[in-house]
Structures are given as C-alpha cells and as structure tokens.
Amino acid sequence: xxxxxxxxxxxxxxxxxxxxxxxxxxxxxxxxxxxxxxxxxxxxxxxxxxxxxxxxxxxxxxxxxxxxxxxxxxxxxxxxxxxxxxxxxxxxxxxxxxxxxxxxxxxxxxxxxxxxxxxxxxxxxxxxxxxxxxxxxxxxxxxxxxxxxxxxxxxxxxxxxxxxxxxxxxxxxxxxxxxxxxxxxxxxxxxxxxxxxxxxxxxxxxxxxxxxxxxxxxxxxxxxxxxxxxxxxxxxxxxxxxxxxxxxxxxxxxxxxxxxxxxxxxxxxxxxxxxxxxxxxxxxxxxxxxxxxxxxxxxxxxxxxxxxxxxxxxxxxxxxxxxxxxxxxxxxxxxxxxxxxxxxxxxxx
Amino acid sequence: xxxxxxxxxxxxxxxxxxxxxxxxxxxxxxxxxxxxxxxxxxxxxxxxxxxxxxxxxxxxxxxxxxxxxxxxxxxxxxxxxxxxxxxxxxxxxxxxxxxxxxxxxxxxxxxxxxxxxxxxxxxxxxxxxxxxxxxxxxxxxxxxxxxxxxxxxxxxxxxxxxxxxxxxxxxxxxxxxxxxxxxxxxxxxxxxxxxxxxxxxxxxxxxxxxxxxxxxxxxxxxxxxxxxxxxxxxxxxxxxxxxxxxxxxxxxxxxxxxxxxxxxxxxxxxxxxxxxxxxxxxxxxxxxxxxxxxxxxxxxxxxxxxxxxxxxxxxxxxxxxxxxxxxxxxxxxxxxxxxxxxxxxxxxxxxxxxxxxxxxxxxxxxxxxxxxxxxxxxxxxxxxxxxxxxxxxxxxxxxxxxxxxxxxxxxxxxxxxxxxxxxxxxxxxxxxxxxxxxxxxxxxxxxxxxxxxxxxxxxxxxxxxxxxxxxxxxxxxxxxxxxxxxxxxxxxxxxxxxxxxxxxxxxxxxxxxxxxxxxxxxxxxxxxxxxxxxxxxxxxxxxxxxxxxxxxx
Numbered sequence: 081x082x083x084x085x086x087x088x089x090x091x092x093x094x095x096x097x098x099x100x101x102x103x104x105x106x107x108x109x110x111x112x113x114x115x116x117x118x119x120x121x122x123x124x125x126x127x128x129x130x131x132x133x134x135x136x137x138x139x140x141x142x143x144x145x146x147x148x149x150x151x152x153x154x155x156x157x158x159x160x161x162x163x164x165x166x167x168x169x170x171x172x173x174x175x176x177x178x179x180x181x182x183x184x185x186x187x188x189x190x191x192x193x194x195x196x197x198x199x200x201x202x203x204x205x206x207x208x209x210x211x212x213x214x215x216x217x218x219x220x221x222x223x224x225x226x227x228x229x230x231x232x233x234x235x236x237x238x239x240x241x242x243x244x245x246x247x248x249x250x251x252x253x254x255x256x257x258x259x260x261x262x263x264x265x266x267x268x269x270x271x272x273x274x275x276x277x278x279x280x281x282x283x284x285x286x287x288x289x290x291x292x293x294x295x296x297x298x299x300x301x302x303x304x305x306x307x308x309x310x311x312x313x314x315x316x317x318x319x320x321x322x323x324x325x326x327x328x329x330x331x332x333x334x335x336x337x338x339x340x341x342x343x344x345x346x347x348x349x350x351x352x353x354x355x356x357x358x359x360x361x362x363x364x365x366x367x368x369x370x371x372x373x374x375x376x377x378x379x380x381x382x383x384x385x386x387x388x389x390x391x392x393x394x395x396x397x398x399x400x401x402x403x404x405x406x407x408x409x410x411x412x413x414x415x416x417x418x419x420x421x422x423x424x425x426x427x428x429x
Numbered sequence: 430x431x432x433x434x435x436x437x438x439x440x441x442x443x444x445x446x447x448x449x450x451x452x453x454x455x456x457x458x459x460x461x462x463x464x465x466x467x468x469x470x471x472x473x474x475x476x477x478x479x480x481x482x483x484x485x486x487x488x489x490x491x492x493x494x495x496x497x498x499x500x501x502x503x504x505x506x507x508x509x510x511x512x513x514x515x516x517x518x519x520x521x522x523x524x525x526x527x528x529x530x531x532x533x534x535x536x537x538x539x540x541x542x543x544x545x546x547x548x549x550x551x552x553x554x555x556x557x558x559x560x561x562x563x564x565x566x567x568x569x570x571x572x573x574x575x576x577x578x579x580x581x582x583x584x585x586x587x588x589x590x591x592x593x594x595x596x597x598x599x600x601x602x603x604x605x606x607x608x609x610x611x612x613x614x615x616x617x618x619x620x621x622x623x624x625x626x627x628x629x630x631x632x633x634x635x636x637x638x639x640x641x642x643x644x645x646x647x648x649x650x651x652x653x654x655x656x657x658x659x660x661x662x663x664x665x666x667x668x669x670x671x672x673x674x675x676x677x678x679x680x681x682x683x684x685x686x687x688x689x690x691x692x693x694x695x696x697x698x699x700x701x702x703x704x705x706x707x708x709x710x711x712x713x714x715x716x717x718x719x720x721x722x723x724x725x726x727x728x729x730x731x732x733x734x735x736x737x738x739x740x741x742x743x744x745x746x747x748x749x750x751x752x753x754x755x756x757x758x759x760x761x762x763x764x765x766x767x768x769x770x771x772x773x774x775x776x777x778x779x780x781x782x783x784x785x786x787x788x789x790x791x792x793x794x795x796x797x798x799x800x801x802x803x804x805x806x807x808x809x810x811x812x813x814x815x816x817x818x819x820x821x822x823x824x825x826x827x828x829x830x831x832x833x834x835x836x837x838x839x840x841x842x843x844x845x846x847x848x849x850x851x852x853x854x855x856x857x858x859x860x861x862x863x864x865x866x867x868x869x870x871x872x873x874x875x876x877x878x879x880x881x882x883x884x885x886x887x888x889x890x891x892x893x894x895x896x897x898x899x900x901x902x903x904x905x906x907x908x909x910x911x912x913x914x915x916x917x918x919x920x921x922x923x924x925x926x927x928x929x930x931x932x933x934x935x936x937x938x939x940x941x942x943x944x945x946x947x948x949x950x951x952x953x954x955x956x957x958x959x960x961x962x963x964x965x966x967x968x969x970x971x972x973x974x975x976x977x978x979x980x981x982x
Binding site: 099101102103127128130132133134135136142144146183184185187188191340345346347349 | 563564565568569575576578579700701702703704731732733736743744747750751
C-alpha cells in the first residue's frame with residue numbers, strides 16, 4: 081500500500097522567542113515491511129536542517145531558528161510503500177529466552193527504564209499471562225498483547241507522558257503510548273526482549289484500527305510494540321487496537337521507550353507560554369506499483385555474540401534519575417551536576 | 430639515616446616512598462633530605478604559614494558543601510564554605526627511571542582507552558563483536574551514551590585530559606586504581622603547589638633537577654587545537670566552558686582559561702546557528718571551534734540531554750555531530766571509567782595495541798560472574814566493595830572496617846544487582862613522610878597523573894599527590910583531612926638544564942595552588958565513615974555532602 085504521510089507541528093508563542101533548537105523523528109524507517117519512497121522536511125521560518133541516523137537507526141532532523149519569531153512550523157512529508165509483515169515461522173520455547181547469546185544480543189530491550197519500570201502488579205500480570213500461554217514464546221507475547229488490549233480502555237487525553245506503567249495498569253486506561261509501554265514492560269518482566277515503536281497508523285479510529293472509509297485521514301502519531309522471538313525476529317503488535325502490525329502501520333523507529341523515539345523534542349528561549357499542535361495527515365495513493373523485493377523473511381536479529389551474560393543473572397536496571405527538585409536553580413545545577421531528569425510533553429495519540 | 434628529621438621515623442610496616450625497609454633513605458631522596466637537614470622545625474612552620482597566607486590571598490580555595498541536615502543555619506541553602514587546601518611542604522620525589530615506567534604505562538593505557546571509546550561510538554564496536562568485552566556489559570553501563578553514537582572526534586582523542594589514579598601497593602608496585610575520563614580536575618593544584626614550594630622553600634630545590642609542570646597550559650591548548658574541526662584550520666578558536674562560579678572547581682576553570690589565554694564562557698555565552706557554535710562578544714558573534722568543557726554530559730545540551738539544564742548550549746550536540754565543533758573531553762567517556770569496564774582495560778590494551786599492560790590494575794572481581802561473586806561473598810569482610818558508577822566514594826564498603834549490618838546490606842545489594850558492583854582486594858597504600866607539628870610521620874598517598882591526548886598522548890611530569898593527613902587515615906579528600914604534596918619528577922642527565930626547576934630560579938611562577946579532593950585506596954580505613962571516601966573515590970563531583978571539595982569528575 082502506498083501511503084503519503086504529512087506530519088506537521090506548529091508552535092505558537094505568546095510573545096516572540098529569539099531562539100529554538102529542535103530534533104524531529106518523523107521519517108519512516110526502511111525495513112522488510114516498508115520502503116521509503118520520498119521524504120522532505122520544511123521549517124518555517126526557514127532553517128538549515130542537519131540530518132543523521134541515531135543509534136537506533138532512526139533518522140533525526142535537527143534544526144534551529146535563531147531570529148525573533150512568534151510561530152514556528154515544521155512539516156515532514158513522506159511517501160512510503162507498506163506491505164503485510166510476515167508472521168513467525170518459528171515456535172521457540174521459553175527456554176530459548178534464557179540463552180546467554182540471546183540475552184547478550186538483546187540486553188538493551190530487557191532493561192527497565194522510567195517508562196517501563198513495572199512493579200509487582202505488572203510482574204504478576206505478566207506471570208499470569210505467561211502461565212496461561214505455556215512455554216511458547218509467540219503464544220506468550222500474543223497473550224500479553226491481548227491482555228493489554230482488553231484490560232486497558234483507550235481514553236484519549238487520559239494520561240500524561242511519564243505516568244508509571246504500574247499506574248496505567250491500575251488505572252485501566254490510557255493512550256497508545258501507555259498500551260505500548262505496558263506491553264513492553266510486561267514482556268521484559270518475563271524475559272522477553274521488547275521495544276517501543278513510534279509510527280503512524282492509517283485509520284480513522286485508533287481504538288479499533290479499522291481501515292478508513294476515506295482515502296485521507298487526519299490522526300496523530302501512534303505507538304506500538306515489537307517483541308523478539310528467538311530464532312526468528314521481531315514480532316510487531318499493536319495492543320491499542322489488538323491488531324498485528326500490518327500495511328496500515330508506518331514505522332518511524334524503535335527504542336527502549338518513548339524517550340528514544342520522541343517525535344519532536346527541543347527547547348526555546350523565552351518566558352512565553354506556547355501551544356503545540358501536532359497533526360498527521362495520511363493519504364492512500366491508488367495505482368502505486370507493487371513492491372517486489374528480492375529479499376523476504378524476517379529481519380536478522382541482533383548478532384549473536386560471545387562473552388554472554390550468565391544465565392539467571394538479574395538484568396541490570398537503567399538508573400531512573402531522581403527527579404530534580406522543582407525550581408532547581410542554576411546555582412544548584414552548577415553545584416550538583418550528576419542528577420538527571422527529563423520531562424517531555426505528550427504529543428501522540 | 431643521618432638526618433634529624435628521620436631519626437624517629439616509623440615505617441609501621443608500610444611501603445614508604447622515602448625510607449627503605451632497612452631504615453635507609455632511598456637514594457633519590459638524599460638531596461632533599463640534605464636540604465631539610467639544615468632547616469629547623471620553626472623554618473618549616475614559618476614556610477607553612479606563608480604558603481597558607483599566599484593561597485588565601487590569591488583565592489586558591491575549594492568549596493565544601495554541607496549536608497542539609499548538618500546545616501546549622503537552618504536556611505537550607507547549599508552555599509559552601511571556602512577553604513584553602515592543605516599542602517604538605519615535604520615534596521614527593523619520583524626518580525627518572527621510575528617515572529619512565531609510569532609514563533610508558535600511562536601512555537599505553539590512555540591510548541587504549543581512546544581506541545575503545547572511538548570503537549564503541551564510531552567504530553562499529555569491534556571489541557564487542559570480537560568477544561573481548563561483553564556486549565551487555567557495555568550497553569548496561571550508565572556511562573554508555575547513545576546520544577554520542579556517531580559523533581566524531583578528530584584524532585580519536587576522546588580522553589583529551591585523563592586523570593589516572595595510581596597507587597603503590599605493599600611492595601611498591603604502581604597500580605591503576607581508576608581512570609577518570611570525563612572531567613578530571615586537580616591540575617591547577619599541581620601547578621600552584623610547585624609555584625608555592627619554590628617560593629617558600631627554594632632551598633629544597635638546590636640539589637635536584639626537577640622537571641617543570643608549568644607548561645601544562647600551553648600543552649593543553651596545543652592538544653585542543655589539534656582536535657579542531659578540519660575547517661577550522663591551524664589555529665582553531667578554543668574556549669573553556671564552565672558551569673559557573675558556584676561550581677567547586679571554578680577556580681580551576683578560571684586558572685586554565687588564563688593559562689591558555691582563551692575565553693572562559695558559560696553556556697549562555699554560546700549560541701548555535703545553523704549547527705555552528707558562536708560566542709557572544711562585544712564585536713558580535715565569533716565562531717568557536719573547540720570547547721574544553723567542564724560540564725557534565727547531562728547538562729551539555731538540553732535538546733538531547735536534561736531539558737531543564739540551564740547550563741548547557743542548545744543544539745551543541747548536533748553541531749558536534751555535524752563536525753562543526755569539537756567537544757573535549759568527548760561525550761560518553763563514562764562508559765570507559767565504569768568500574769566494571771575498568772576490569773577489562775588490560776584486555777583492551779592487548780586487543781588494540783598487541784602489548785602486555787605495563788601498569789597492572791588493582792585486583793578486581795566482577796560480581797556478575799557467579800564464581801567470582803560466590804568467592805567474594807564468602808570473604809566480604811576482607812574486601813572492598815564499590816558501586817561501578819559512583820564517584821567520591823559513595824556507596825563504598827570496606828570489609829575489614831564494616832559492621833556486620835553493613836556487610837549484610839552490601840551482600841543484599843550485590844545479590845540484587847551484581848552488575849552494579851565490583852569488589853577489590855584491600856590495597857595497602859604506600860606512605861610518605863609528612864610534616865606533623867615539629868617532626869615527620871608517614872601518611873598514605875596516591876597519585877593522579879594528568880595525561881593529554883591531541884595528535885599524540887603525553888603525560889605531564891608528576892601529577893597530583895594526595896595525602897591522607899590524619900594519622901592512619903586513607904581518606905585523601907580535602908574536606909576529610911586530605912591534603913596534597915608537590916610532586917617532583919627528577920630529570921635524567923640528558924634533559925637540558927633550561928627545562929629544569931632550580932634553586933637559582935626560586936622565584937615566583939605562574940599560579941599558586943590549593944588542593945583537591947579525593948581518594949586512594951586503603952589499607953586500613955580511616956576508622957570512621959570517612960574511610961569510604963578513600964577507597965576508590967578518586968572521582969568526586971561536588972555533590973551535596975561535605976566530603977567532596979572539588980570537581981574531580
């Protein structure tokens with residue numbers, strides 16, 4: 081399916097700001113499920129865009145505006161051709177998850193971070209699904225996927241970015257990011273490497289993921305998850321709407337959690353309050369040529385390496401930085417330079 | 430022994446830098462001992478008062494921050510107390526051949542550390558693919574910084590300034606205790622100590638040819654200029670980026686900018702336009718090519734790191750990635766001074782250089798390995814346990830001095846997160862005579878040599894010798910009774926005389942120095958909770974407590 085995606089965010093400031101520096105992650109990835117045909121970024125006021133691939137393989141467009149402005153817009157336009165993603169052709173048992181080389185090759189997707197650091201509730205829920213599914217990895221992943229999709233209610237605007245997955249589970253509702261983070265956290269807690277995916281979904285209902293009746297939809301960015309199946313590759317599932325990720329999904333990139341693939345992050349100078357209005361328009365284009373590729377089958381997993389992690393060793397947690405005291409002053413930052421804290425605004429489905 | 434100063438001197442069974450086991454003076458110290466011979470205790474006391482007054486006058490101080498709960502003002506402020514750093518007047522002397530060994534070992538080590546960092550961030554992680562260092566170990570390090578992935582550094586000089594903490598064990602073998610590859614501090618004290626000693630006790634220098642340390646500024650500038658972006662040409666514009674005047678190492682930031690003759694800037698003085706960095710000047714914007722930053726990675730650029738950082742420069746990382754500016758030390762160096770990764774440095778030297786390590790590590794046990802963990806847990810009361818990423822001795826447990834309760838806590842912590850800890854044998858640090866009232870007593874010392882990487886790797890002669898001034902203490906942090914010593918490297922006969930410090934030119938030199946913080950390793954601990962500061966803590970970023978007087982990364 082040929083889809084044209086137009087991502088656009090407009091910042092409006094209550095008074096002019098003299099500087100803004102940003103990084104955009106909006107470019108569709110190229111992989112076995114999709115091919116990027118065209119991509120273009122436009123910034124207004126005009127700015128020189130510097131583009132690179134980050135450590136996850138996601139294209140980043142960095143740009144800054146350094147002149148007084150009270151409004152800035154960034155527009156990313158992509159044409160992408162998608163096709164159904166293959167389903168697992170292997171049925172590994174859960175013992176395969178504990179192999180040292182498998183763990184070593186996926187350790188970044190087993191660590192917890194601030195978005196996926198589940199507590200006892202998440203662990204118990206994951207264990208329960210694991211027991212129900214038995215010793216089959218794919219079955220267990222599907223069970224987690226189904227659980228998240230049925231346990232959570234999709235309620236737009238119901239949560240903020242950064243809400244702990246334990247609270248999402250207890251609250252029973254969320255947006256697509258919460259569905260993805262909870263599914264990722266549950267998989268990791270039972271030793272299944274899982275990653276958060278940022279992308280676009282061609283639908284007129286995020287909740288059902290149903291195919292739209294029109295050729296053009298206006299949506300927001302979407303999120304789903306991928307789980308590693310030993311001996312096969314990454315299985316992509318969309319727990320928000322209970323679907324297997326298919327040709328209506330356009331993947332931007334993946335990472336450990338939202339922080340690694342945040343669509344737009346940046347800072348601006350000045351006291352002005354701003355409003356941010358991200359918007360995604362997706363258009364189905366008829367008559368596109370079919371994508372015929374000589375390569376097929378699953379993506380190669382992470383390379384198998386030596387020096388493996390001992391079986392049964394607890395996966396080290398990524399340190400969750402202590403939140404900086406609110407109102408931390410420059411003086412305190414000068415003195416104490418090792419705290420960390422991050423905060424972002426939510427801008428997703 | 431032949432001198433009044435050493436008649437009553439007691440070795441207490443430790444390796445001593447000056448007095449051999451049989452009580453004789455080591456040959457390299459004879460000339461200093463002869464010079465001391467003609468001094469009365471009163472002469473040294475007077476010199477000490479002059480030095481203290483000089484440091485105070487020049488503002489060579491460090492700041493001690495109080496814990497909130499010790500803040501008897503009740504104001505809850507984090508304002509610090511300014512103190513001068515104690516300097517013991519009896520110099521440490523390293524003979525030429527001993528220094529040659531150290532120097533070779535340090536160059537070798539830092540060369541390998543530069544190589545591994547380049548490999549991890551821009552080189553495809555060959556060392557991981559070849560199975561020398563486990564992939565999971567690297568990726569699970571807090572210091573492994575994905576934001577630095579793909580960011581080039583000219584010459585591969587990622588550790589532009591390295592501070593390698595070295596100790597000597599019971600038989601005098603030099604060993605590396607830890608590597609400081611982020612923002613190591615203390616070099617200003619090296620220079621100031623030398624300047625002070627030549628002024629207050631010029632007669633000590635009468636017999637020896639001592640290699641100078643005051644070329645550090647020009648050498649640092651040279652190294653920084655060699656890592657400029659290619660477009661910057663032969664004389665790139667260099668600046669020093671400081672967090673600001675409230676940072677405990679601010680004195681050193683000012684000092685280094687002055688020594689190099691470059692601008693000292695804060696984040697707000699720099700702007701990024703079209704991925705090029707400029708500094709604001711009275712004549713408008715001026716392009717900046719190389720930034721020697723003394724700000725932690727997390728604060729460097731709010732676009733990619735902490736968004737609330739007010740100290741950094743928005744857009745700096747993209748500018749560095751684009752090759753328009755060089756940030757030194759490189760972002761992400763923390764992965765190579767992770768204490769669990771430290772254990773692999775000897776293997777890195779073999780892997781990249783095909784050489785055997787010249788300087789050994791302190792024997793270190795990796796607790797994620799089930800066999801090593803079991804062994805360590807069976808004799809926890811005889812080992813030292815350190816968290817891998819902490820600086821300043823935080824979280825450190827010295828087995829022989831820990832209570833049963835502390836040992837139980839350490840055991841539980843290790844079992845819960847074995848990746849986060851290492852264990853080391855307790856090292857019996859060497860001692861050096863120090864002036865105590867009117868006589869000399871042995872005190873434990875360590876050494877932080879400074880190593881520069883530009884178009885080549887070079888070691889500044891000597892380094893910062895830190896002293897645990899309290900009797901029996903292993904704590905060298907200045908806030909805990911630690912001090913420093915002027916550290917001499919003796920010249921070989923072939924060194925031209927005009928490169929040497931001499932009694933004839935006992936006059937003032939640039940600068941004057943205070944003293945820094947930090948820690949060596951223990952043999953026995955301070956007997957109090959201060960002991961922790963020592964052991965491994967060479968690295969202490971100013972945090973809340975009163976134990977870390979100085980930014981030592």
